[in-house]
Amino acid sequence: MPAHDVLVVPGVPALLPEHAGLVDPVADLRAAVRAAVPGLVGEPPQPVTVLASPPTPAEVRRSAGPAVGLRVARHLLAEAGATDVREVDARVAGEVPADAGRLLVVANGSATRTEKAPGHLDERAEGFDAAVGAALASADAQALAGLDLALAAALWADVAPLAALGRHLAAVAATGLTWTAQVLHDDAPYGVQYWVVRLRAA
Numbered sequence: 001m002p003a004h005d006v007l008v009v010p011g012v013p014a015l016l017p018e019h020a021g022l023v024d025p026v027a028d029l030r031a032a033v034r035a036a037v038p039g040l041v042g043e044p045p046q047p048v049t050v051l052a053s054p055p056t057p058a059e060v061r062r063s064a065g066p067a068v069g070l071r072v073a074r075h076l077l078a079e080a081g082a083t084d085v086r087e088v089d090a091r092v093a094g095e096v097p098a099d100a101g102r103l104l105v106v107a108n109g110s111a112t113r114t115e116k117a118p119g120h121l122d123e124r125a126e127g128f129d130a131a132v133g134a135a136l137a138s139a140d141a142q143a144l145a146g147l148d149l150a151l152a153a154a155l156w157a158d159v160a161p162l163a164a165l166g167r168h169l170a171a172v173a174a175t176g177l178t179w180t181a182q183v184l185h186d187d188a189p190y191g192v193q194y195w196v197v198r199l200r201a202a
Contacts, residue, residue, distance in 0.1 A: 003103035011069025047101030109193025111156035117191025139179035141169035
């Protein structure tokens with residue numbers, strides 16, 4: 001059965017245990033993620049498919065292993081007790097397996113919202129993030145599938161998984177189901193846009 005239960009979370013290195021410190025730089029985000037992921041996994045644990053981007057060229061050069069988003073997903077799912085996890089590369093254009101179970105999508109908006117952001121300030125970032133956020137909040141499959149990935153790359157935004165998600169939303173909607181979305185977190189600390197969004201089809 002196609003995934004009718006979807007959770008979008010950001011691939012934030014600060015969510016990994018090796019980056020834990022005395023002061024939590026993303027406390028609100030961490031709380032939102034920890035509250036949402038167990039609900040996706042379910043009790044007893046249901047199969048979960050992770051949709052994430054492959055390693056960046058910089059990660060490949062550093063031989064950093066799996067992409068940070070995938071490492072975050074693995075950590076969050078293990079913490080929530082998931083036992084049946086499949087991983088899908090976002091480059092495969094939304095070919096989410098027909099028996100995907102539940103879907104964890106790892107993505108974030110721009111990292112160019114302020115001068116001190118990782119990618120420094122880009123005036124296009126706020127409008128881009130607003131458009132992506134609106135598409136998520138309204139479960140707009142067409143808008144998500146049509147995201148400008150070239151602009152996203154310039155803004156340091158990891159939204160290829162959201163474009164793939166858009167195609168998945170459209171495929172499920174074509175069966176007669178309707179998607180609803182619940183925005184659990186929407187913030188841009190340190191100039192990087194993060195969302196936690198739950199989507200369900202019924």
